[in-house]
Every structure is written in C-alpha cells, then in structure tokens.
Amino acid sequence: TAPNTGRTVKYDFTVSYQQIAPDGVVKNGLVVNGAFPGPMIEANWGDNIEVTVHNNLTDEGTSLHWHGLLQVGTPWFDGVPSVGQCPIAPGKTMVYNFKADMYGTTWYHSHYSAQYAGGALGPIVIHGPKIANYDEDLGPIMLSDWYHSDYFTLVNVTMQGGLPLSNNNLINGKANYPCASTSASCTPNAGISKFQFQTGKKYLLRLINTSAEGIQKFTIDGHNFTVIANDFVPIKPYTTSVITLGVGQRSDVIVTAVGAAKSSYYMRADLGTFGAGCSATDGVAPEGVAAIYYQGADTTVVPTSTSGLTTAQLTNCANDPLSETVALCPITPAAKPATTKEIDIVFKSNGTNFVWYMNDYSFHGDYNSPVLSDVKANNLTFPNEWNVFNFGSNSSVRMVVYNTFAFSAHPMHLHGHNYHVLAEGFGTWDGVVTNPNNTQRRDVQLVAPAQDANTPAYIVIQFNQDNPGVWPFHCHIAWHVSGGLYINVLERPADIQKLTFPSVVADTCSSWNTWTSTNIPDQIDSGL
CATH class of the missing domain: 2.60.40.420 (Cupredoxins -  blue copper proteins)
Known part of the structure; x- marks a missing residue:
C-alpha cells in the first residue's frame, strides 16, 4: 500500500x-x-x-x-x-x-x-x-517506432484494412534517417541520443516501449543486463543480453559498465524487418541506435561496436519465459477464481473491411456517453459495440485470452490492475500455472502470434476485483485498438455508484457536448 x-x-x-x-x-x-x-x-x-x-x-x-x-x-x-x-x-x-x-x-x-x-x-x-544496488540512475530510455505520416492518415489506412509500416526507430526521441529514402523535407544526421559511462559503475536504465506497433529488442553491444522490475512490479533479478518489450511494457535494468576508458558502444533498439522480426516496418531503418561513451572517449566519433543480437532473439515474439520472471514480493493468486472468461481475439471482416474482434464484437466508443458515468447513473445496459464485460461483485476474475491471428503478437494491457500472468502457450490451456505460489505480475503481457490457423496462442491472467471502476483491457498496438481490439471490464458496479464523482467529470462532458453540438468529431476508428 x-x-x-x-x-x-x-x-x-x-x-x-x-x-x-x-x-x-x-x-x-x-x-x-x-x-x-x-x-x-x-x-x-x-x-x-x-x-x-x-x-x-x-x-x-x-x-x-x-x-x-x-x-x-x-x-x-x-x-x-x-x-x-x-x-x-x-x-x-x-x-x-x-x-x-x-x-x-x-x-x-x-x-x-x-x-x-x-x-x-x-x-x-x-x-x-531502492530494490537493487546501482551507482547512477540514467532515467527513462524511451523506445519508439516512428512514422513519417500524421497519425490520422495512418488510422485511415488501418480502418481501410491496411497495415501502416513504420519508417524509423527512435531512442529517447532521436534518430538519423537516410534522406535519399524520402521525398519529404529531410535534414541528414539529425543526431542520436548519447550517454556517458564510467568503467566499473552500475547504471539503472528505465526502459519504456512507447511505440505505436513495434516489439522492441533492446541491447547494448558487449554488455549484459540485470532485470529488476517489469512494468511497476519488482522481480527477482535475472541476467540477459536482450530485453524484449511489447508496446506499453517497461523494464528497469542494471548495466555494469565493463568497457575500458576511451571506448564507445552502441545501444540498440531493433524492430526487425517485415517477415523477419516481430514488427511491421518498411525495412529502411528498423534499428534505432544511441551512443555510450566511456570516460575519455571522443564523443564526436561514432562507435564501431557490433551487435550480438541473434536472428532467433529478433524473431521471438514473446516476453522472457514466466519461469524467469518471478515477483520479488510473492502474492499467491486464488487457485479457484470466482469467475473465468475465455476471450478469443479474431481478425475478420465487418462486411466492409477487416477489423479486430474480442468475443464476436469490435469495440466502438461513444465520446458523449462515458461508460463510467452511465454506471454511476445505474444505466447497466450497454450497446454491444461498447464490449462491456460486467463481472459484478466477483472477488476474482480469470481471463484465458486466445490469439487466433498468426501474423502478430498482442501486448495486452489492463487498466486499474497489476494482473497475475498464470500461463502462456499454444493450443488449449491445460490448466497448469507457472510458479503458482508467486506468479509474474504486470500490466502488459504479450500473447504470441498463433502457430497456425488451428493452433492459437494464449495467455492466462487473473486479478482480484479490489478497484471499482470501468477498466479497459486491450491490445496496446495503436492500430489494433483503433480497429476494435478492446473490451471494458466493469468491476463492482454497485460500489461505483457509491463513489462521489468530482464536478470536473460533468464539466468536461458539458463542454464536450457543447462543442459537438456544432462540430462533428471525425471518429473513423474505435475512438481509442
């Protein structure tokens, strides 16, 4: 607490x-x-x-x-x-x-x-x-695929059944781009992010995947990582050479500076190429780099280090095994939850274009009618397209999420909770829980691509209903949630009705209703 x-x-x-x-x-x-x-x-x-x-x-x-x-x-x-x-x-x-x-x-x-x-x-x-020893906190390191078109154009491509391809990959908002590859206004050598290391010191790196779509493979040439937290949950430290982050995921890692004085190394974020990685890129600049300079190094000279990332690592579209990611503070999930729901993720036609469905419905929100406010007003009947799953006052909820799509993983994010990740795999879940007394907990977990048309991938998650609210559960790929890959988890509606809503909620809706009375929002997607 x-x-x-x-x-x-x-x-x-x-x-x-x-x-x-x-x-x-x-x-x-x-x-x-x-x-x-x-x-x-x-x-x-x-x-x-x-x-x-x-x-x-x-x-x-x-x-x-x-x-x-x-x-x-x-x-x-x-x-x-x-x-x-x-x-x-x-x-x-x-x-x-x-x-x-x-x-x-x-x-x-x-x-x-x-x-x-x-x-x-x-x-x-x-x-x-402080959950581990380090000498210096280097702060956030944001990894982001990048698109040269504006976001609305990309949403329109998505809603027409297309697939936006990223054009570059940024580390802390910076990257170079080969200007010959674009007809847009382009300045060469825009600059990359730079970091200073001192031999023997330990550094905390706060990694965040802020991409629209890409699964990031993060490495530092010649260095390993000790992972100490996934999302907001401290874990028992383990060592790896590559950090896999789906959209929205974070990892806090410690790096020991093993390089010599005057040396320099590349920090890398790799998306792979389309069909040879886990992300939809155009193949021009799928690897983002930043530079690490040790004491005495010439910071005007680019590193010459080489990547140790293997093809097998680049093409593994899943998080590290659950057996390795054990929470530092154990919490045992209920062996028999109060309710269980199976949810199928399907990509299929809505009669016009292909969009995403969760249990037969593709989400489309109503900006003028927030679900939470409807629940407060005791309106508990919702349009199918709002995809509201009312779990009532159940003490705990288990969701078995099946991905039937063979060409993309989905980083599944639940608001309002750190959920237990009980299992992951392919086919039909056999009921076996990984580390049943101390499961990994986080707020985003990758469900892998389906093996084939008949063998879905799955993750099994579970959470206690201890936070009354309406909580989104969705794929964090921007184009997928635009395309409807989203449900609302309605938790303890009777207790929501007991909450006192601040006036800003009604005031914001009043202002929005006034604006939309004379302006029509161009909501071509789910709204989220």
Whole structure:
C-alpha cells in the first residue's frame, strides 16, 4: 500500500499540433508543451499528482492516460475518453488529480484515437524504495517506432484494412534517417541520443516501449543486463543480453559498465524487418541506435561496436519465459477464481473491411456517453459495440485470452490492475500455472502470434476485483485498438455508484457536448 506523503506535485500541459522532425524528416505531429517527447513527470511514491491539461487542438478532443497507475478511488482520472471521461474539447482544460500509487517507471500518453502515435506522450518516474544496488540512475530510455505520416492518415489506412509500416526507430526521441529514402523535407544526421559511462559503475536504465506497433529488442553491444522490475512490479533479478518489450511494457535494468576508458558502444533498439522480426516496418531503418561513451572517449566519433543480437532473439515474439520472471514480493493468486472468461481475439471482416474482434464484437466508443458515468447513473445496459464485460461483485476474475491471428503478437494491457500472468502457450490451456505460489505480475503481457490457423496462442491472467471502476483491457498496438481490439471490464458496479464523482467529470462532458453540438468529431476508428 502506498504511503501518504501529503505532498502534491503539479504540472501544466498543453497538447497542440506542431511540425516535428525527431529523425530529420518533417511531419505533422502532436506535442506536449511544444516538445516531443513531452516533459517528464517526476514524483515520490505516495505523492498526489495534479496535471492541468489544455487542449490546443483545433478540431479534435484529447485526453491523457497515466499508464499503469491504478487510480484506486479515482477511476474518472484514468484518462480514457468514452470510458471514464468525455474528451477534453478544443480550447478547454481538465485538471487530473491522482495518487502515485505505484513506484518505478511508466509513461503518459493521449488515449484519444491514436494521437500518441503522433507524439502526444512523455515519461513518468515515481521514486520509491531502492530494490537493487546501482551507482547512477540514467532515467527513462524511451523506445519508439516512428512514422513519417500524421497519425490520422495512418488510422485511415488501418480502418481501410491496411497495415501502416513504420519508417524509423527512435531512442529517447532521436534518430538519423537516410534522406535519399524520402521525398519529404529531410535534414541528414539529425543526431542520436548519447550517454556517458564510467568503467566499473552500475547504471539503472528505465526502459519504456512507447511505440505505436513495434516489439522492441533492446541491447547494448558487449554488455549484459540485470532485470529488476517489469512494468511497476519488482522481480527477482535475472541476467540477459536482450530485453524484449511489447508496446506499453517497461523494464528497469542494471548495466555494469565493463568497457575500458576511451571506448564507445552502441545501444540498440531493433524492430526487425517485415517477415523477419516481430514488427511491421518498411525495412529502411528498423534499428534505432544511441551512443555510450566511456570516460575519455571522443564523443564526436561514432562507435564501431557490433551487435550480438541473434536472428532467433529478433524473431521471438514473446516476453522472457514466466519461469524467469518471478515477483520479488510473492502474492499467491486464488487457485479457484470466482469467475473465468475465455476471450478469443479474431481478425475478420465487418462486411466492409477487416477489423479486430474480442468475443464476436469490435469495440466502438461513444465520446458523449462515458461508460463510467452511465454506471454511476445505474444505466447497466450497454450497446454491444461498447464490449462491456460486467463481472459484478466477483472477488476474482480469470481471463484465458486466445490469439487466433498468426501474423502478430498482442501486448495486452489492463487498466486499474497489476494482473497475475498464470500461463502462456499454444493450443488449449491445460490448466497448469507457472510458479503458482508467486506468479509474474504486470500490466502488459504479450500473447504470441498463433502457430497456425488451428493452433492459437494464449495467455492466462487473473486479478482480484479490489478497484471499482470501468477498466479497459486491450491490445496496446495503436492500430489494433483503433480497429476494435478492446473490451471494458466493469468491476463492482454497485460500489461505483457509491463513489462521489468530482464536478470536473460533468464539466468536461458539458463542454464536450457543447462543442459537438456544432462540430462533428471525425471518429473513423474505435475512438481509442
């Protein structure tokens, strides 16, 4: 349980349009306070975080989601339009106020359509108990596939049944790009991120996959990692040479600086090429690099180190085995949960184009009617396209999630919880739980691609219903959630009705309803 520090940290954010060129190629992007990535939110465990968000976008709403924070008692501040709030209307403001109830590394991002794929995102660091020894905290290292088209164009490609291909891969918002490969305005050698190491020291790296689609394979030439946390959950340390991160996942890792003085090495984030990796890239620049310079090294000279990433590692579209990722603080999930639900992920035609379904329905939200507010008003009958799974007052929920699609993994994210990951595999789950007394817990887990048309992949997750709210459970690939790969988990509706909603919830909806009375939102996707 988080302490109560009595302290509130305050931030003031403006979301706006801006031409940006993080890799030298100019595109129409979205920024927070004029920057991509946006400013870092920093707090201590138990602080309150207050963020005033201004929507400076002229023709669309926005919202910000604070990924992985549980929002216990504040489900309306989770930042998901059509679920916990109405969008923030153009020219309007919403003040979010929530507790830093977890500690570690995460990020915030717009949850309105695929705005975050256009740049509306930034890192969050919440300081807490030190769970391992290191000498220096290098801070967030954000890994992001990158697209030279604006986000709305890419959503339109998605909704026409197409597949957007990423054009580059960024580390902390920076990369170079071969300008001969684009007809857009392009500045060569835009610059890469740089880090300083000192021989013998141990460094904490806070890795975050902020991509729209890509599974990142993170390495440092000639160095290994000790993994100490996945998402917000500390784990028993283990050593590896490559970190696999699906969209939305984080890993805190420690690197021992084993290089000599004056040496330099590449840090790499690899997406692979289409068909020879786990991500949909155009093949021009699927590897992002940053430079690490040891004491005395010439920082104007690029490293000459070589990658040790193998083809087998690059093409393994799954997280590290559950047997290796054991929580530091054991929590034993209920052997017999109160309710179990099987959920099939299917890619099929809606009669016009191919979209994503979870248990026969493809999600489409109503910005003017947030599910949480409907529950508060005791409206518990929902359109099928809202994909609401009402788990009532059950004490615990188990979900067996089957991916029937053979060409993509899905990073499955649940809001409001760190869930237990009981099992993963192919075919039909046999009921065996990995590490039954101390399962891995996190808020995003990859379900692998299906082996073939008759052999789905699966993950089995479980959580206690200890946080009344309406919690999104969705694939974190931006194009997949745009295409409907999403359900709402309705948790303890009777207790939601007992909560006192702050006036900002109704005020934001009032402003949005006024704006939409004379403006029609161009909602071509699910809305999220």
